[in-house]
Amino acid sequence: MAAGPHHTDMEFLMAEHGEGTWVTVFEHIGDLRSGRQGALYCALADKDVSARAMADYGWDVQIGTDAPGFVTSYSGGEETSTYYPRSADPFQRLVYQRTFHGRKDGYIELCEEFRLLHNLYFDAKANQYITFDEAGDEVVVVKLSADRVEVRRSYLRSFMAATQRDLLLYFEFTHHFNDPVDPIESVASDTLRAEVYSGGAYVAGYKYFVRIVGKKRLLAAPLHECGIAPFEKAKRFEAFLIGGDDDAPILHTSDPATLRDYFGGNPDAPHYLTPVFFRMEVMKKYYGSSDYEIEDGRLSRKGAWSLRLDNNAPGHVSVFLGDLGRELPSKEQLYWKSFNIVPDGRTMSHANFARSFLGQFHESENPAHLFKQKFTRLNKRWAERAGWELFLPLADKDRHFFDDIRSLLTNEQAEFDALILCLAKTTIDSLNVKGIRKSVEGGETDKSIALLGQLLARLNVPDAEAYVTLLHGVQTVRSTGVAHRKGTDYEKAVARYGIDANDYAEAFNAILLQFVRLFDALLDDLGE
Template sequence: MDGEIFNLQKEHNLIKQRFIEKGWITVYRSYKDGEKVETGIYCLLVKPEHFDKYIETRDWGIRWGSEGHPSIITRYENGQEITEYFRFGDEGLEPFVFPKWFNHANERYVEVSQEFVNYFNLFEKANTKQDRTYYFIDEVGDEEEVIKVKEREVRIKLKFLTEYLAVRKIHISICFDIMLITDLKGTDITFTPKDQDFIGETFNYNHLMRVVPGLDKGSFQSWIIGKTILKYDPAKSLIFHFDTYEEDNENFIIGYNEDGNLLKIPCHSQDHQFFTPVFFKKDVLNKYYANPHKFDVNGFHISSSFISLKMDNNHDDYVMVFLNDLKMLPAKEQLHWKHYNIAPEPGMGLSGSYYDTMVMGNWARDSDSVDIRFKEKYVRFNEKWFEKFGWYFYKEQVGTDKDHFNALHLPSENSVKSFSDQLLTIVKLTIDSLNEEMLIKGLPKIENERGIAKFERFLAEHSKTIPDMITFLRNLQDLRSGMIAHRYSSSNKNMKRAVEYFGLKDENFREVAQDIFVKSLYTLNTLSAQFLNENDG
């Protein structure tokens, strides 16, 4: 042990910081650290009108074990007995954390003010009563940690506590009782008695260093006790986490001005209210496709429990949104979209499917984007197949299959990872999901026969011969197997044949992905024509 530890220097520094570290404030603690420093931290709320009296002494006002207990107090006034109920026993003070221990169950845990939890509508995730975390769910559904509760410690993210104090116009007192008792054997510490008060506008504590004979663990005591105050900021009393402000709306590129520079207009502009198109790279949708359990993306909307945005997602290379629709997004999401904003170029505009559907109200037209069109056709085909034959051509999606389907899209970037992710899903949908049992129902069983072979026999049984389709499916399966399902090998003949079939090179992953979507759509259209008497373009 060195002198800094015995002098509780680290603890002095924490008091100066009001126990705030890296954006978090400790409001409760009760344990010994590795240096045998026993730390007790407790907090309570102090009404401003009682603050001057409260800060005059080191007394906490409320101590754990007695906090928050309603009191029934009887007094005599003018010879009459008056009994009153008090929510808290101390006038002007209010508990904020509630340490609880139950001897009969040998259990202890800590609760935090339910009013604070309710104000931010915090969501609790608990491993046990002694290990809980509370989350704030923001306007787009993202989680942010606010309270971390352990059996002997509670920490709160400072920005949330600061708002709560400002809105309630109340201060918080962080009270502390920190003690180290040692015999100082084997140290070079020169003991000097100390009894020093530290008193300021927002703190009042004492550091006592003394000899205490007869203690089992030693005779030297270093002890700090008192409180420090985090006062509310009146300037923040009208700033609320749930408020939105016009200045939070972002500017977006809508074209070029007379000087040839980019023309940027705020999305809440009154001068550009109607049908002003704004264009974005396809990459803007990646975060939504990556969270299919949370966001639904189609040719005309992004939607979730938290946001809804109309958009034209029917182009292969860009996304279009009308300027004023962007103001419906929370500020955080506007920043995301702004990052992918691009200037309009010749040939860019509304897709025919968006115009017909969203502007003219004609819901009959399919999407102009091949990935959206494929997904629409896939669902429609499977439903109509069931209506006609009483079984689904592709097995129904269960579990996470629906999420994979929703996340399927034409890769926005030309990378092997993006390509492989989408390849895996499209093979799962079109080959792995073949209803093999029904395809060969009533046909002779062949040992080790796989899905595409069963499909080919099904076609033959119905006097259908579609060799181009079978060739495509076999090469698609071999491409998936060679790139994803198995370790890549340049000697894999099936893989090499599939690469040649698709013309796959390092620089054309996105182009090949588009070709796979086109051929997969062709498969659905061909089956519709052959079995359902439908001819789709």
């Protein structure tokens, strides 16, 4: 006789069920015609109840709904009906199979207590429940289908520990055969009851059957291991480069509790405000997603975390050592660590020094910050004064062109091209041609740059021609090198407007600062 699939089922129950990353807590398996059928289900119970339940192999609950309702009792000849929010049995279902007797399609529901404890969001499109980790990343916790429910083991164990209830995993596998197979023994222990039956098949076309039915008990961990406030796991702090060089680096943990402060704490340790330096590329991840907001001196992820940083100095980003530990989640610290560089003469920006140590207001030194601040202020003041916006607002799907404007993180052609496009979309393509034409006598042209030039001349803006040349330059570089295949026209345009192909970062910063001067000139005309 040979081993059959029931051997595999028993091995699964003993070694794998409930132990992997995903735990199947509900499943309908096969059908009679396939020769294999069965089901998996589960229930939660207090420790004493779950221990008693292991005295036999029978299921303590049936697949279905533990619905609220009335229980009628009799005492002294009198009938009393009492409402119960759930059945009186001590077993709590994690999964409910809702049915509507053919009037509507049934569906699967998840225990409300589990959903609320982990603050799960139902993604209807993917048919799964998700939550967010400390870094704000999505975590799939439950995967649903019509015949199967899987729960991420770590969240299931967390729920068990928090409620101090064990989990009983019920199972039933039935296989039908035509050839005799090796028998297997039943199992009876405190954590697994698996009863094995066999005999003549009761399904047409088969001679034999083997059935395994029972339950497996997963024990709840102690309460303090649930990982839910106030029992969160201890935060992991990364060590960062604070001195030395590549051959002899000096690192120190970012744990704020270990750092020197202004009150005498940890006098022999580096100070909380020790600057730690990173390559500019560390910001690429955040500029590439609308989930993050980057401001002058701050990076934040919506609804998750916020980090104070110095993004004003050219060539690098810096963060205080203590802020890295206090404000960044552990997995984000790992990401930042991969961009960590030795100080090697680098310093924080004047703006950050004034703000952090002198308590002074200091305007940003980052050309991109200045561009956005002045652009926004100008458009607001212009609308208040003239009754129309100088630059039309971008459509929602184009808003990223403004948000993505920044100093280059690398010196690569592709990034320069992308930012030139962002700049052109935000400024040249957004000029309010109708509004400008109405304010300029004889403004009949439809060319936005020419109209702006006429407006600047009417306002007697100094260096008006230089600003028109600036806009023509951006438009030309965009049209010859970004919107179309690059060729000799692009090379000529780059040379004509003084763009150094060996230093795109400096060239783009220079362009941004020219726009800032244009905005300042117009704000001066408005009396700002």
